[in-house]
Amino acid sequence: MTGTLIRGAQVITMDAATGSTPVSRDIRIDGGVFTEIGTDLPAQVGDEVIDGTGMLVTPGFVNAHTHSWEYLYKGRYDNMPLELWMLYAYPILGGTPTSPDIVRLRTLMFAMESMKNGVTTLVDDVLETPGQDLDQLAAVAGAYESIGIRANVSGHVINRPFVDTLPFVADWLPDDLVRQVRAQPVLSADEYLDYSRTAFERHHGAAGGRVRYMLAPSGPQRCTDDLLVGATELAAEYDAEVHIHVLETKTQAVTGDELYGGQTLVEHLDGIGAMSERTTFAHGIWVTDEDIERIARRGTSVSHNAISNLKLGSGVLPWRRYHDAGVNLGLGTDGCSSSDTPRLMEVMKTAALLHKVTEPDLTRWSTVDEVLRAATIGGARSAVLDGSVGSIEVGKRADLVMFDTETLAFLPTNRLENHLVYSENGSSIVRVMVDGVTTVLDGRLTLIDEDAVIASFRAEMPGIREEQDRLDRVNDAFAPAFSRMYEQASGMPTAVNRWTGDERTWVHQPV
Numbered sequence: 001m002t003g004t005l006i007r008g009a010q011v012i013t014m015d016a017a018t019g020s021t022p023v024s025r026d027i028r029i030d031g032g033v034f035t036e037i038g039t040d041l042p043a044q045v046g047d048e049v050i051d052g053t054g055m056l057v058t059p060g061f062v063n064a065h066t067h068s069w070e071y072l073y074k075g076r077y078d079n080m081p082l083e084l085w086m087l088y089a090y091p092i093l094g095g096t097p098t099s100p101d102i103v104r105l106r107t108l109m110f111a112m113e114s115m116k117n118g119v120t121t122l123v124d125d126v127l128e129t130p131g132q133d134l135d136q137l138a139a140v141a142g143a144y145e146s147i148g149i150r151a152n153v154s155g156h157v158i159n160r161p162f163v164d165t166l167p168f169v170a171d172w173l174p175d176d177l178v179r180q181v182r183a184q185p186v187l188s189a190d191e192y193l194d195y196s197r198t199a200f201e202r203h204h205g206a207a208g209g210r211v212r213y214m215l216a217p218s219g220p221q222r223c224t225d226d227l228l229v230g231a232t233e234l235a236a237e238y239d240a241e242v243h244i245h246v247l248e249t250k251t252q253a254v255t256g257d258e259l260y261g262g263q264t265l266v267e268h269l270d271g272i273g274a275m276s277e278r279t280t281f282a283h284g285i286w287v288t289d290e291d292i293e294r295i296a297r298r299g300t301s302v303s304h305n306a307i308s309n310l311k312l313g314s315g316v317l318p319w320r321r322y323h324d325a326g327v328n329l330g331l332g333t334d335g336c337s338s339s340d341t342p343r344l345m346e347v348m349k350t351a352a353l354l355h356k357v358t359e360p361d362l363t364r365w366s367t368v369d370e371v372l373r374a375a376t377i378g379g380a381r382s383a384v385l386d387g388s389v390g391s392i393e394v395g396k397r398a399d400l401v402m403f404d405t406e407t408l409a410f411l412p413t414n415r416l417e418n419h420l421v422y423s424e425n426g427s428s429i430v431r432v433m434v435d436g437v438t439t440v441l442d443g444r445l446t447l448i449d450e451d452a453v454i455a456s457f458r459a460e461m462p463g464i465r466e467e468q469d470r471l472d473r474v475n476d477a478f479a480p481a482f483s484r485m486y487e488q489a490s491g492m493p494t495a496v497n498r499w500t501g502d503e504r505t506w507v508h509q510p511v
């Protein structure tokens with residue numbers, strides 16, 4: 001067999017000509033790339049021919065921001081704002097190291113659920129134990145190699161004491177607890193960059209380019225400036241993504257005032273040279289108009305993580321203002337502890353609905369076209385950078401999702417693109433391809449034994465749960481201080497809703 005020919009499908013190409021409007025096309029794939037797209041294409045000798053009648057084919061979806069390790073805590077926490085939730089989900093005094101076996105299993109579980117939902121590329125900001133264990137990173141990268149998905153893996157790092165990355169909290173905590181937290185080891189910038197160089201050499205471009213390493217300073221207020229600048233420079237050397245959480249919560253906006261003398265976190269990052277077209281900001285909710293202009297000017301992308309932002313009560317990203325400024329947006333699920341799902345289609349639907357509530361002027365509501373763009377080429381541009389994925393065009397990597405439209409979700413097939421975003425949840429997916437290889441067929445993974453993975457994962461879960469219960473009890477000691485800090489920060493004016501004086505109005509309300 002040489003190539004694959006998909007005949008007579010409805011195709012959302014996301015190319016410049018037809019965008020998100022379905023058109024009838026044949027698609028030929030060879031050597032992992034789309035080689036021909038047209039009508040009445042002849043099959044070549046040895047081609048596998050797939051009947052596309054009644055099928056909708058889209059580019060593979062890109063999850064532009066997630067944390068695979070949180071798969072273990074799906075459904076575990078609820079009704080906590082980010083700062084309190086992070087205390088539990090990211091144990092402040094450090095968790096126990098996780099074995100590479102568990103890392104591999106949880107990554108596979110996460111990737112299985114992602115890919116069955118049409119995700120062909122994901123940006124996995126993996127948090128590992130302090131010290132950044134390369135064996136764990138190898139387990140994550142290896143899992144993605146074996147399951148056939150395209151992935152960026154990090155390198156997530158916090159290198160300032162956690163209590164100093166948040167406003168006020170140290171004031172509320174007993175001194176001995178603050179001392180304990182400050183005594184925790186943190187990586188120096190050089191240690192992180194050395195680790196990252198090794199990770200680049202081992203993983204960047206593995207599996208024919210499918211697996212890439214990225215740098216992931218957790219947030220400007222969580223990292224030293226030399227680490228942020230060093231990461232930006234190293235990313236340029238390896239042409240890799242730099243992934244940073246920025247202005248997810250009002251508390252973080254207050255932090256900017258406290259740490260950077262009234263500068264916003266975006267101003268600070270720009271001022272030290274830590275923003276470029278390789279940078280993606282995760283969240284980007286509490287931004288000023290000027291921040292958005294800076295983001296546009298630097299060509300930095302933003303990942304919109306609508307469901308996680310709702311679940312943690314963080315706020316709503318200013319979708320229309322980003323579009324007005326021409327900022328490239330992707331969509332992300334965030335981790336399964338703050339969103340409970342790696343299914344990007346849920347984020348697509350939420351993003352399409354949410355911004356109809358936040359914008360009173362209906363000409364400024366979110367559209368299906370914008371959502372599909374963010375879920376495909378927008379996310380791809382932020383993650384893969386070189387334009388080789390994200391749309392169905394000749395020469396691009398052959399990542400696609402095929403939906404059966406003769407299903408309850410798609411019938412009566414009025415406008416397929418609307419059904420895709422508003423009616424379908426992944427249940428009509430019959431095939432997923434990455435690099436021209438079928439990775440999901442009729443609801444089953446093709447490259448790994450998913451039943452065996454699930455069985456092993458289930459066997460590990462009781463021990464994992466017990467350890468997390470123990471850590472929760474340790475972290476309970478910090479919770480009251482974190483709650484008070486959250487309340488205090490929430491009540492404060494911030495850079496994004498500052499009193500303007502003359503006009504006597506509040507400006508830039510994010511919702």
Ligand SMILES: Nc1nc2[nH]cnc2c(=O)[nH]1
Nearest residue numbers: 067218245248308334338
């Ligand atoms: N939502 C969210 N998840 C995280 N995981 C690690 N850091 C963060 C963060 O800042 N926000």
